[in-house]
Amino acid sequence: EDQVTQSPEALRLQEGESSSLNCSYTVSGLRGLFWYRQDPGKGPEFLFTLYSAGEEKEKERLKATLTKKESFLHITAPKPEDSATYLCAVAPSGYALNFGKGTSLLVTP
Amino acid sequence: NAGVTQTPKFRVLKTGQSMTLLCAQDMNHEYMYWYRQDPGMGLRLIHYSVGEGTTAKGEVPDGYNVSRLKKQNFLLGLESAAPSQTSVYFCAAQEGAYNEQFFGPGTRLTVL
Numbered sequence: 001e002d003q004v005t006q007s008p009e010a011l012r013l014q015e016g017e018s019s020s021l022n023c024s025y026t027v028s029g030l031r032g033l034f035w036y037r038q039d040p041g042k043g044p045e046f047l048f049t050l051y052s053a054g055e056e057k058e059k060e061r062l063k064a065t066l067t068k069k070e071s072f073l074h075i076t077a078p079k080p081e082d083s084a085t086y087l088c089a090v091a092p093s094g095y096a097l098n099f100g101k102g103t104s105l106l107v108t109p
Numbered sequence: 110n111a112g113v114t115q116t117p118k119f120r121v122l123k124t125g126q127s128m129t130l131l132c133a134q135d136m137n138h139e140y141m142y143w144y145r146q147d148p149g150m151g152l153r154l155i156h157y158s159v160g161e162g163t164t165a166k167g168e169v170p171d172g173y174n175v176s177r178l179k180k181q182n183f184l185l186g187l188e189s190a191a192p193s194q195t196s197v198y199f200c201a202a203q204e205g206a207y208n209e210q211f212f213g214p215g216t217r218l219t220v221l
Contacts, residue, residue, distance in 0.1 A: 032207050043113075043199050043212035044152070051207075087152070095140050095159065095206050096167060101151040 002027045002092050006100035013107050016077045021103045023088030024070040032091040033071050035064050037084045038102070044087055047073075078107045111135055113202050113213035121219045122190045130185040130216050132200030140203040141183040142167075142210065143175060145196040152199065158183055190220045 007022045025033065032051050036044035048057045050066035057064050061082065063074040073086055085104045089097040116131045132141065143155040154167030158177040172194060174186045187194060197217050201210040 034209060036212075041215075043214050046209045046211065049209055089152075091207060095203060096142070096154050096157055097152075097210060099152040101149065 002090065002098050004088055004090055004098050004100035006086075006088050006103050008103060009101070010104045011106070013075075013078055013105070015079055015107055015109050018074070018076045018078070020075070021073040021086055021105070022070060023073070023100055025088075025090050026069075027090050027092045027098070029092055030090060031093065033066055034089045034091065034097065035071070035073055036087040036089065038087055039084050047086075075105070078105075080107050080109055083107045113200055113211055115198075115200050115213040115216050117216060118214070119217050121221065122187075123221050124191060126190050127186070127188050128190065128218075129187075130198055130200075130218075132183045132185070132202075132213060134181055134183075134200075134202040134211075136202055136204070136211065137180070138202040138204045138211075139180075140205070140210075141177065142201040142203070143173070143183065143185045144199045144201065145169065146199060146215075147196050155185065155198075190218075192220045194218065195220045 003026045005024045035047040038044045048064040053068045061076050065072050085102045087102045089099040113134045142157045144152045146152050153169050156175040158164050161180040164175045176184045197215050200213040203210045
């Protein structure tokens, strides 16, 4: 059965304190791994897609990496506005996504 | 471009009542999805459509029906609402297989 597990469930950082979020997955055939950001009361906002092991993508203070079993979302020198829930999802079939439960990130000044 | 819009934003129903949630997209995307999001459960797929006139069941389809009569619209129906259907519902649109999905702002539904 395809599974996506995100850790930690919640993370509290001081502004400027870099860290990483983990997404481990078991899927019969990976067709893409997706990272989304979700703010309270809003829909998920697309961040990155990774398709093959070794691939990396960056956007501002965020960098996503992919291995054969997991993905990391690295946050460098975070700011309070980076506070959100970060969701990871895999696409075993090419369309429907299997989502993890998310990591709730709080960055304090 | 509005992207993906959802109507209504909030709704309260009594057990047994029916309603339809509307999702509209202006991106001309082929694939559309309905998810529900519950605390501690993450996003779960209810139904999806890979093109106008097509629908398919997702992970949690029971108690819901869908229709995709026009490419830009995807409707989610609850024929007889139950308290277990209290949730936040998200619609998403996707250009093609393996592409990212774009989500709407959500509908918060409470069934009393």
